[in-house]
Amino acid sequence: MTSRAYHHGNLRRAVLDAAVEAVLDVGPSQLSLRDLARRAGVSHAAPAYHFGNKAGLLTSLAEEGFRMLADHLTEVLERTGSFLEVGVAYVHFAVEHRAHTLVMFRPDLYDSSRADVVQVRAAATEALTQGILTLPPDVVGPDPRVAAVAAWSLVHGFADLWLGGALGEADGGDLTASARAVARFLFDRGTPE
Structure with missing residues (x-):
């Protein structure tokens, strides 16, 4: 887990914040849910649970x-x-x-x-x-x-x-x-x- 791990109850926000970071790093078309989970310090399933897919x-x-x-x-x-x-x-x-x-x-x-x-x-x-x-x-x-x-x-x-x-x-x-x-x-x- 990264030092940016989300606070309980803010998982959706943590994933969106990670998405902002990832879009700036790799662009929106190269963004992946697995990378977002890593950036947010959450399980690989968490982004899909909240957003379904990319x-x-x-x-x-x-x-x-x-x-x-x-x-x-x-x-x-x-x-x-x-x-x-x-x-x-x-x-x-x-x-x-x-x-x-x-x-x-x-x-x-x-x-x-x-x-x-x-x-x-x-x-x-x-x-x-x-x-x-x-x-x-x-x-x-x-x-x-x-x-x-x-x-x-x-x-x-x-x-x-x-x-x-x-x-x-x-x-x-x-x-x-x-x-x-x-x-x-x-x-x-x-x-x-």
Whole structure:
């Protein structure tokens, strides 16, 4: 058993935490339940007992990620009323919760039709869309859904580039300043810094 052995009653959490670690180490497609059991310090049967199989575990990880993202974006929007800050919050989430993000946007690896996943993914999409609706109509254009996809593409792509090391020197390596500048360029040019 490893020194990270779970505390009684927290086995599910221990396995999810081990999954986050494993996704960062080997990627979501290479993750194995046997390795997760070893990392969590539990029996080989424990992950299967709680999640069924690898897809079940990744489904739970995706659900958790979408829920955290929706809560985070909603809180930022309610606090600031600003798309710009919602975009920056998305980038920070993707960077700070890289393992979740790597799973969330790989629906080929998990059950994306499971009701709880559909619900929290819709909540995350709604939070981003509501952020778009804070912008002037001439910026949003005739279809807010197109603007929302453009915004999502921008912030998700920016986060991927940042995580890949392609943008580390932008704005002196300041993630927030870089994300804010890029979001402002596309959607919020009239807002003062």
